[in-house]
Structure formats: structure tokens, C-alpha cells
Amino acid sequence: xxxxxxxxxxxxxxxxxxxxxxxxxxxxxxxxxxxxxxxxxxxxxxxxxxxxxxxxxxxxxxxxxxxxxxxxxxxxxxxxxxxxxxxxxxxxxxxxxxxxxxxxxxxxxxxxxxxxxxxxxxxxxxxxxxxxxxxxxxxxxxxxxxxxxxxxxxxxxxxxxxxxxxxxxxxxxxxxxxxxxxxxxxxxxxxxxxxxxxxxxxxxxxxxxxxxxxxxxxxxxxxxxxxxxxxxxxxxxxxxxxxxxxxxxxxxxxxxxxxxxxxxxxxxxxxxxxxxxxxxxxxxxxxxxxxxxxxxxxxxxxxxxxxxxxxxxxxxxxxxxxxxxxxxxxxxxxxxxxxxxxxxxxxxxxxxxxxxxxxxxxxxxxxxxxxxxxxxxxxxxxxxxxxxxxxxxxxxxxxxxxxxxxxxxxxxxxxxxxxxxxxxxxxxxxxxxxxxxxxxxxxxxxx
Amino acid sequence: xxxxxxxxxxxxxxxxxxxxxxxxxxxxxxxxxxxxxxxxxxxxxxxxxxxxxxxxxxxxxxxxxxxxxxxxxxxxxxxxxxxxxxxxxxxxxxxxxxxxxxxxxxxxxxxxxxxxxxxxxxxxxxxxxxxxxxxxxxxxxxxxxxxxxxxxxxxxxxxxxxxxxxxxxxxxxxxxxxxxxxxxxxxxxxxxxxxxxxxxxxxxxxxxxxxxxxxxxxxxxxxxxxxxxxxxxxxxxxxxxxxxxxxxxxxxxxxxxxxxxxxxxxxxxxxxxxxxxxxxxxxxxxxxxxxxxxxxxxxxxxxxxxxxxxxxxxxxxxxxxxxxxxxxxxxxxxxxxxxxxxxxxxxxxxxxxxxxxxxxxxxxxxxxxxxxxxxxxxxxxxxxxxxxxxxxxxxxxxxxxxxxxxxxxxxxxxxxxxxxxxxxxxxxxxxxxxxxxxxxxxxxxxx
Ligand SMILES: [K+]
Ligand SMILES: [K+]
Numbered sequence: 001x002x003x004x005x006x007x008x009x010x011x012x013x014x015x016x017x018x019x020x021x022x023x024x025x026x027x028x029x030x031x032x033x034x035x036x037x038x039x040x041x042x043x044x045x046x047x048x049x050x051x052x053x054x055x056x057x058x059x060x061x062x063x064x065x066x067x068x069x070x071x072x073x074x075x076x077x078x079x080x081x082x083x084x085x086x087x088x089x090x091x092x093x094x095x096x097x098x099x100x101x102x103x104x105x106x107x108x109x110x111x112x113x114x115x116x117x118x119x120x121x122x123x124x125x126x127x128x129x130x131x132x133x134x135x136x137x138x139x140x141x142x143x144x145x146x147x148x149x150x151x152x153x154x155x156x157x158x159x160x161x162x163x164x165x166x167x168x169x170x171x172x173x174x175x176x177x178x179x180x181x182x183x184x185x186x187x188x189x190x191x192x193x194x195x196x197x198x199x200x201x202x203x204x205x206x207x208x209x210x211x212x213x214x215x216x217x218x219x220x221x222x223x224x225x226x227x228x229x230x231x232x233x234x235x236x237x238x239x240x241x242x243x244x245x246x247x248x249x250x251x252x253x254x255x256x257x258x259x260x261x262x263x264x265x266x267x268x269x270x271x272x273x274x275x276x277x278x279x280x281x282x283x284x285x286x287x288x289x290x291x292x293x294x295x296x297x298x299x300x301x302x303x304x305x306x307x308x309x310x311x312x313x314x315x316x317x318x319x320x321x322x323x324x325x326x327x328x329x330x331x332x333x334x335x336x337x338x339x340x341x342x343x344x345x346x347x348x349x350x351x352x353x354x355x356x357x358x359x360x361x362x363x364x365x366x367x368x369x370x371x372x373x374x375x376x377x378x379x380x381x382x383x384x385x386x387x388x389x390x391x392x393x394x395x396x397x398x399x400x401x402x403x404x405x406x407x408x409x410x411x412x413x414x415x416x417x418x419x420x421x422x423x424x425x426x427x428x429x430x431x432x433x434x435x436x437x438x439x440x441x442x443x444x445x446x447x
Numbered sequence: 448x449x450x451x452x453x454x455x456x457x458x459x460x461x462x463x464x465x466x467x468x469x470x471x472x473x474x475x476x477x478x479x480x481x482x483x484x485x486x487x488x489x490x491x492x493x494x495x496x497x498x499x500x501x502x503x504x505x506x507x508x509x510x511x512x513x514x515x516x517x518x519x520x521x522x523x524x525x526x527x528x529x530x531x532x533x534x535x536x537x538x539x540x541x542x543x544x545x546x547x548x549x550x551x552x553x554x555x556x557x558x559x560x561x562x563x564x565x566x567x568x569x570x571x572x573x574x575x576x577x578x579x580x581x582x583x584x585x586x587x588x589x590x591x592x593x594x595x596x597x598x599x600x601x602x603x604x605x606x607x608x609x610x611x612x613x614x615x616x617x618x619x620x621x622x623x624x625x626x627x628x629x630x631x632x633x634x635x636x637x638x639x640x641x642x643x644x645x646x647x648x649x650x651x652x653x654x655x656x657x658x659x660x661x662x663x664x665x666x667x668x669x670x671x672x673x674x675x676x677x678x679x680x681x682x683x684x685x686x687x688x689x690x691x692x693x694x695x696x697x698x699x700x701x702x703x704x705x706x707x708x709x710x711x712x713x714x715x716x717x718x719x720x721x722x723x724x725x726x727x728x729x730x731x732x733x734x735x736x737x738x739x740x741x742x743x744x745x746x747x748x749x750x751x752x753x754x755x756x757x758x759x760x761x762x763x764x765x766x767x768x769x770x771x772x773x774x775x776x777x778x779x780x781x782x783x784x785x786x787x788x789x790x791x792x793x794x795x796x797x798x799x800x801x802x803x804x805x806x807x808x809x810x811x812x813x814x815x816x817x818x819x820x821x822x823x824x825x826x827x828x829x830x831x832x833x834x835x836x837x838x839x840x841x842x843x844x845x846x847x848x849x850x851x852x853x854x855x856x857x858x859x860x861x862x863x864x865x866x867x868x869x870x871x872x873x874x875x876x877x878x879x880x881x882x883x884x885x886x887x888x889x890x891x892x893x894x
Contacts, residue, residue: 250819292825293818300811326801327808330874346797353800354773360807361774364747371740372697378739378826427777 014423017093021057021086021419028053028082037075047407054411056082058418059090059311061176061281061393062384062410064400068179079177080169084136087173087311090418091210092132094309097426098211132210135217136172139205143168146198171199172206174311176281176393186272190284191265196272203280204240207306208232228318230340232307235317236278243274243301247294256289277301279312281393288396292379295396299383302390303363313391313417315356322352351428355421362420363389366413373405374398384410389417461870464540468504468533468866475500475529484522494854501858503529505865506537506758508623508728508840509831509857511847515626526624527616531583534620534653534758537865539579541756542657544873579657582664583619586652590615593645618649621758623728623840633719637731638712643719650727651687654753655679675765677787679754682764683725690721690748694741703736724748726759728840735843739826742843746830749837750810760838760864762803769799798875802868809867810836813860820852821845831857836864 033049035041044052048064052071055062056079065071071079148164155163163179170177178185189195205213215229225233248270251257258266272284277298287295305314325337326349336343366385367378374381376398384398388410402410480496482488491499495511499518502509503526512518518526595611602610610626617624625632636642652660662676672680695717698704705713719731724745734742752761772784773796783790813832814825821828823845831845835857849857 291819293815296815296818296825300815323804327805330805330871333874350793350797350800353797353804357770357800357804357807358774358777360804368740368743368747371743372738377824378743378829379824382825424777427780 014097014419014426017419017423020089020093021415024082024085024089025050025053025057025415028057028078031078032071032075034074037072037078038070039072039075040070047404051407051411052079053082054414055393056175056177057086058391058414059083059087059173059175059279059313060388060391060414060418061170062388062395062399062414063177063393064402064407066181067177068181076166076179080166083173083175083177084169086418087175087206088133088136090422091136091309091311092129094422095128095132095210097422098309131214135210135213139202140168140172143172143198143202147195150192150195150198167199168202171202171280171282172311174203174206174279174281174306174313174391176276178282185282186284187286190269190272193268196268196284199280199282200272200275203275203278203312204236207236207279207310207312209307209310211309212307227340227342231318231321235321236307239278239301239304239317239320240271240274243277243297244271246297247273250291250294250297254289254291254294257285257291273298274301277392277394278304279306279310279314279390279392281387281391283394287383287394288380295379295383298394299386302386302392302394303359305390305392308422313389313421315359315421319352319355319421322349323356325349326353351425354428355424358424359389359421362413362416366409369409370406373403373409374401376401385413388413391418461544461866461873464866464870467536467540468862471529471532471536472497472500472504472862475504475525478525479518479522481521484519484525485517486519486522487517494851498854498858499526500529501861502840503622503624504533505838505861506530506534506620506622506726506760507835507838507861507865508617509835509842509846509861510624510840511849511854513628514624515628523613523626527613530620530622530624531616533865534622535580535583537869538583538657538756538758539576541869542575542579544869545658545756578661582657582660586649587615587619590619590645590649594642597639597642597645614646615649618646618727618729619653619758621650621653621726621728621753621760621838623723625729632729633731634733637716637719640715643715643731646727646729647719647722650722650725650759651683654683654726654757654759656754656757658756659754674787674789678765678768682768683754686725686748686751686764686767687718687721690724690744691718693744694720697738697741697744701736701738701741704732704738720745721748724839724841725751726753726757726761726837726839728834728838730841734830734841735827742826742830745841746833749833749839749841750806752837752839755869760836760868762806762868766799766802766868769796770803772796773800798872801875802871805871806836806868809860809863813856816856817853820850820856821848823848832860835860838865 029046029050029052031037032052033044033046035043037049038044051062051064054060067076067079144161144164146164147167148160151160151163154160166177166179169175176185180186180188186195186199208216209232211226212229212232215226244267248266251259251270252266253259258269261269269285276283278301287298290298303314304320305316306312307317321339322337322344325339325344329335329337337349338344363382363386366389367382370376370381370385371378380396380398383394383396386392387394391414398406399410476493476497476499478484479499480491480493482490484496485491498509498511501507514523514526591608591611593611594614595607598607598610601607613624613626616622623632627633627635633642633646655663656679658673659676659679662673691714695713698706698717699713700706705716708716716732723730725748734745737745750761751767752763753759754764768786769784769791772786772791776782776784784796785791810829810833813836814829817823817828817832818825827843827845830841830843833839834841838861845853846857
């Protein structure tokens with residue numbers, strides 16, 4: 001029976017992912033429900049504990065309570081552990097999936113990964129996990145040190161270390177949990193260049209994904225970066241830049257956000273919000289006070305999200321690159337989608353388009369449900385659902401006021417937002433064999 | 448030079464479509480600008496004349512003025528002529544495109560069409576146009592008679608005929624222009640079963656498209672309907688039914704719409720709004736007074752729209768059917784998308800997914816622009832843009848208050864909404880030849 005169960009798991013790796021995450025979330029919810037997890041010493045309603053646990057494990061950062069004041073130190077450590085397990089667990093699994101579907105990755109990426117993993121061997125798997133953990137911990141340690149140095153100016157050493165570690169783990173994992181107690185989590189630091197740079201750095205590195213990090217740090221000659229790494233780096237840079245410019249222009253005269261700030265401050269806030277929208281989840285401005293056009297633009301950034309196999313969510317930068325490439329090919333009347341002078345297989349383009357459409361469908365479904373269960377402006381609902389789907393954690397303020405049905409919907413959106421795109425891509429991967437029986441071909445007219 | 452121009456046109460049929468429509472719209476705008484076109488005898492601002500002309504030619508029905516009271520009889524005839532030319536012109540061109548890309552249509556559809564058209568011959572083309580016109584005029588004549596009979600109860604014979612002809616042409620062409628003078632165009636007839644049935648019938652027949660009409664009326668044995676016709680009929684029926692049920696449930700207790708009405712009236716209003724959302728554009732209830740969830744649901748219906756080669760817009764029922772088929776195939780772990788036991792070519796599925804995604808991109812772009820130029824609730828903007836894209840003509844009341852930039856954006860959306868999906872599908876069609884040089888294949892990770 002046991003071997004049967006193992007075979008059942010082995011036959012479909014996404015099952016391990018889905019069941020593993022469900023199990024972690026459930027255990028997390030049980031722990032967060034305990035009276036010792038909250039500062040008021042009372043047990044938390046299960047739905048709220050489940051919400052926090054899902055939000056932490058799926059590194060989303062949407063919160064029904066203020067993390068800093070509601071949860072005790074025990075509660076904070078549970079959240080941090082869930083964030084770390086969820087973040088690193090996902091990075092490992094995503095990298096593994098890419099390896100299993102070997103056809104998807106280039107020789108170069110295989111070279112990077114093969115030291116870590118001899119296909120099929122348990123030792124290789126252990127080595128891969130160890131390597132992912134090493135990268136994560138190394139960057140988090142640097143982050144914690146940099147944060148602590150800054151926090152020491154404001155608070156006693158002990159608290160500075162505590163806050164440094166918490167924020168470094170939370171922000172590298174693109175989890176968006178913070179201990180600030182403000183609606184706009186990092187609003188009080190909005191002019192602090194040092195903290196802005198450290199935080200943006202952690203979000204960006206966390207959002208690159210393991211393969212890109214390994215490619216960046218392990219290869220001597222930068223000229224020979226893999227196509228995947230080149231696409232991730234250039235699309236990330238372009239999105240951050242374009243995002244910042246658009247936010248800057250849209251908010252320039254909005255006195256409720258940065259309209260009254262100086263030029264440099266405006267620029268810094270714009271860049272930070274551009275970076276954080278693509279999964280980070282902490283913000284230096286109150287999102288609810290932005291203009292409608294900016295909020296809708298952030299929804300698009302949140303939907304695109306970070307890169308594959310990273311701590312961030314969304315449809316991913318590479319998927320977005322393929323979509324842009326497909327549009328450009330269409331405009332030029334070309335059949336092939338070309339990125340960096342390399343042609344993409346038609347099936348990969350199809351996959352990108354399908355995953356995107358499926359995710360749009362999910363966001364629409366969630367929005368539809370919340371539009372019936374919640375009494376709030378439509379844009380606020382759309383923002384909340386997209387934030388949950390993209391595991392971003394920004395909110396226009398709806399989270400705390402959600403009904404129970406709304407909470408369940410957002411829990412569902414966080415879960416499928418985190419695991420859906422990867423699972424779906426895997427499911428769309430090359431099949432082992434052709435079906436024995438195929439129907440005859442029919443024709444209909446599209447468009 | 449003249450032969451060069453002809454060759455240039457012939458090389459790309461979509462050009463004829465785009466330039467032809469642009470020309471008609473421009474001429475229409477010039478005519479509607481004239482003082483004799485309006486009841487107040489003053490010349491209309493060009494942007495408003497352009498708006499009306501585009502709305503009429505693209506059979507959208509969004510209006511900046513009340514059609515009945517602002518435009519003179521001359522103005523009404525210009526609008527009707529634009530509607531008729533735009534509607535029939537599009538039906539003919541769309542059918543023609545399907546013929547040119549012969550690979551897209553089945554032997555059966557070719558049999559239906561080949562009497563009308565020997566490929567390449569001018570006579571054949573004339574015969575096709577004549578046949579499309581015959582179908583349109585026949586149905587419109589029946590519609591005009593049925594309307595006139597009803598209107599004679601309320602008004603003198605002359606006016607009843609005038610209104611009967613106007614509404615029959617407008618509504619069969621899914622144009623949504625009306626002479627009622629109300630925001631909710633047919634609100635005063637919301638309990639009138641006869642008028643509801645006639646109007647729904649005209650909208651539905653107009654939305655089927657020429658190939659389906661020919662298939663329905665010209666083939667004796669109904670058992671042998673083409674796959675295309677089967678898909679159109681079943682998807683249309685399913686969408687109307689599901690749409691009506693959802694509207695019925697969502698609005699059941701909404702006293703600002705049908706909450707206070709009887710069961711039968713509720714049902715009738717739900718069915719009418721379900722039908723009209725998929726391109727008709729006249730309504731028997733004030734759309735602005737519906738619940739948010741209903742309005743969002745109508746946005747989805749408007750986006751799906753009617754069937755290919757019809758007077759309706761949207762991504763089309765067949766495209767939607769392919770998307771649903773693709774999702775079902777994915778859930779079942781099957782590679783093939785199957786409709787009515789016939790497998791669809793992978794390239795056709797890809798085309799459906801791409802067209803849909805491109806259209807979503809267009810709606811998002813339009814919404815983004817209006818979010819910066821207009822001062823209105825987000826849902827109202829999204830509704831307006833989707834209505835323009837889907838050539839529907841329903842509105843939550845934004846149209847009359849649009850800024851000039853907003854009007855230009857909606858004009859653009861009506862134009863690309865009408866011509867985009869067809870042109871795009873054509874552009875994505877099988878290419879004449881492979882490119883001489885192709886890039887090497889590269890690999891990146893999606894999702
Ligand atoms: K996050
Ligand atoms: K219409």
C-alpha cells in the first residue's frame with residue numbers, strides 16, 4: 001500500500017506540490033489558531049488563522065490583522081517559518097519541474113544544475129535543495145545585516161536584530177509581511193534611500209529565481225548567460241523602469257500621494273512601488289490614495305509578477321516576454337517568435353498564451369465571486385483578487401473588511417495564484433505518449 | 448499606377464476592409480456634420496459626427512446624443528444607411544475571408560457557398576454579395592412588418608412604418624440605435640412579450656452570421672448541419688440561457704431593477720438583457736442601476752459577443768467554444784480539443800487563444816487610457832470600453848459625458864472592436880510560404 005502511494009505521487013509531481021503546500025498551510029493554521037500565537041492570548045478564529053497561514057506559505061502578504069501588533073513572538077516565528085518553507089520549497093520544486101521536463105531547458109542551464117542533480121538520484125535531489133537553501137540563506141543573511149545596521153539607529157540592538165531578520169526573510173521571499181503597523185507598510189521609510197535600496201534589492205533578487213541566481217553567481221564570463229537569464233534580466237529591468245516612469249507621471253500631481261513631494265522623492269517612491277508591485281508587497285505609499293489609472297496599472301504589474309522558480313508570483317516575466325514577442329511577430333507579419341535572435345518553439349508560445357489566458361480567467365472568476373459577496377468598489381475588488389493571485393500582498397484596504405466568503409475566495413486565489421501557473425505549465429508539458437484514439441479533425445471559423 | 452494600386456489591395460484583403468470602413472465612416476461623418484442632419488439646424492461638431500458615424504458603421508450603438516430627438520429625418524437615414532452598409536459589408540467580407548482561407552472551412556460550407564462564389568471571379572463575388580443582401584433584407588422586411596403592426600397600436604400608420612423600418616434595420620444589424628429617447632432604450636416595452644420576442648429574434652438571427660443562416664435555410668435535412676453551425680447554435684443557446692439565469696439570480700432582489708417585478712417579468716427582462724448584451728445594444732432596463740456583479744457579468748457576455756461573419760461583435764461564440772474545449776481538454780489531461788466529436792487542429796486552438804488574449808489587451812489599453820482621461824468609476828469605464836470593443840452599445844451612462852480624448856478612444860475601440868478580430872484571424876492564417884531564414888531555436892521556462 002505504501003509503495004502504491006509512492007508510485008501515485010511519483011506519477012504526478014504536481015500532486016506532491018499541491019498536497020505538500022496544503023499540508024503546510026493546514027499545520028500553520030493550527031499553530032496560528034493557538035492562544036499563544038496572538039498578543040491578546042485568545043485563540044484566533046480558524047478562518048483567520050487559515051488566511052494568515054495561506055498568505056505566509058504562498059508568500060502573499062495579505063493580512064486580516066496587523067502582523068506586528070496582533071501576533072505574538074511565537075506567532076511571528078510561525079509566520080516566518082511558513083514564509084521560508086513556502087518560499088524555498090517552491091523554488092526547489094519549480095527548479096525540479098524544469099529539470100524533469102528536460103526539453104524545456106537549455107544545455108547551459110542543465111550544466112548549471114547537473115552538479116546539483118543527477119536525474120533520479122535522491123542524493124542529487126538533496127544537493128539541489130541544499131543549494132537553493134544556501135542561496136536563500138546567504139542573501140537573507142546579508143539582508144538581515146544591512147537591515148539591522150539601519151534599524152539600530154531607531155531602536156535597541158535586540159529589537160533591531162529581530163526586525164532585521166524578520167524583514168529580510170519576509171522581503172527576500174517576496175512575502176510582504178511587516179511589523180510596522182501602518183497600512184502602507186514602509187511609509188515611514190519612504191524618503192530613506194538606504195532602506196529603499198536594501199528592500200528593492202531583496203525583492204529583485206528574490207524575484208529572479210534560482211536558475212538565474214545560479215547563472216549570475218556561478219558563471220565567470222557574463223557574455224554567455226543563458227537565454228532564460230537574459231530574458232529574465234532584461235524584462236525585469238524594462239518592467240521596473242517603465243513601471244516607475246508610468247507611476248511617476250500618473251502620480252506627479254496627486255497631492256494625496258507624492259504630488260507635494262520633491263522630484264527625487266517622487267522618483268524614489270515611483271521606483272519602489274514599481275518594484276514592489278511585481279510581488280514584493282510592502283509599500284512606501286498608501287495604495288488606496290493613488291489615482292485610479294495608477295491602481296489599474298499596478299494591477300497589470302501585479303499580474304505579470306516575477307520570474308519562474310522565484311519567490312515571486314504572477315504569470316512570470318518570461319511568459320510576458322513571449323507574449324510581447326508574439327505581438328511583435330504578428331505586427332511584422334512573421335511566423336516565428338524571436339527573443340535575442342533565438343526562435344521559440346510554437347508549442348512554447350502556445351503555452352505562454354494559454355497560461356496567461358487561464359490566469360486571466362481565474363482573476364475574473366475571483367472578481368466575479370467577490371463582486372457578489374463584498375460591498376466595495378469594483379476596482380478595489382479587482383485589485384485585491386489580482387494581488388492574491390500574483391502573491392503580491394498590496395491592498396486598497398479591502399482585506400480587513402472581507403466577509404467569510406470573501407476570505408475563503410482570497411485564500412483560494414492565493415493558493416492557485418502560487419501553485420497554478422507552475423502546475424498548469426507542467427500539465428501542458430510534452431506528453432509521454434500519443435493517445436491511442438484520436439477524433440477526426442473538424443473545422444470552424446474563429447474571429 | 449492604377450494597376451499597382453489594385454495589386455496592392457489584392458495582396459492584402461484586410462486592407463480593403465480597413466480602408467473601406469474608414470472611407471465610409473469619414474463620408475458618414477461629413478454628412479452627419481451638416482446642419483440638415485440635426486433637428487436644431489446647426490452643424491454638429493466633427494468629433495461628435497465622427498463618433499456617431501463610427502458607431503453606426505461599426506454597428507455599435509453608443510451615442511453621444513439621443514438619436515431620436517437630436518438627429519433629423521435626414522440624419523436618421525444617414526445613420527440607417529451607415530448601419531446597413533457596415534452590417535452587410537462586414538458580413539460579406541467576413542464570409543469572403545473564410546473562403547479565401549479555404550483550409551479553414553469544411554467541404555460542407557464550401558458546398559453552401561460555391562454556388563455563390565467561384566473563387567476569383569467577379570460574377571461570383573457579385574452573386575455572394577447579392578445573396579448576403581437578400582438574406583439581410585428578407586429578415587429585415589419581416590422584422591419591419593412585425594414591428595409596424597405593434598407600433599400601429601401606439602402611433603399613426605406613417606410613424607409606425609418609419610419606426611418599424613428603423614428599428615428592424617438597426618436591431619437586425621445589432622446596431623442598437625433606437626428612437627425611444629430613454630436611457631434604457633426599450634424600457635417602456637419591458638413587459639411587452641411580442642416586442643421582446645421580435646427584438647430578440649432579430650438580434651439572434653443577426654448574430655448568427657451568413658454561413659449559419661445559409662446552412663439553416665438552404666439545407667433540407669437538419670441532421671447534417673456543419674460543425675460550424677452546430678457550434679454556433681449550441682454555444683449561442685447555452686450563453687443566452689446561462690446569461691439569463693445569472694442575471695435573474697443576481698438581480699432577483701435588486702429593487703432598482705427588477706426586484707419589485709413579478710416572476711414572469713423578471714424572467715423576460717433577464718432573457719432580454721442576456722440576448723442584447725451579446726451585441727444587440729438595446730435594453731429594457733437601466734444598465735447603470737444593475738448590481739456590480741451583474742454589470743461585470745454583462746462585460747464578460749459583451750466580450751464574448753456574437754458569431755463570425757455576423758452583424759455582432761466580440762471575440763465570437765466559436766472562439767469561446769474553442770477556449771472552453773481547451774480548458775476541458777486540460778482538465779481531463781487530453782491533448783486534443785474536441786467539439787462534437789471532432790478534433791480541432793492545434794493551430795486553430797492557438798489562434799483562438801491568441802485572438803482572445805489580444806482582444807483582452809485591447810480592452811485593457813482602452814480602459815487604461817480612459818482611466819486617465821475620464822473622471823468616472825472604474826467599472827463604468829471598463830463597461831464602456833468593452834461595450835465599444837464588442838460593438839454592443841450598452842452603457843452605464845458614460846458616453847454622453849466623455850471628454851474629447853475619451854471620445855477618440857471609444858471611436859478607436861469601436862473601429863478595432865469591429866474589424867480587429869477578423870483582420871487578426873486573417874493575419875494569423877496559414878502563410879503562403881515559409882521564411883527563407885529562420886533563427887535557431889531557444890528555450891526559456893514558462894510559468
Ligand atoms: K508578496
Ligand atoms: K450593437
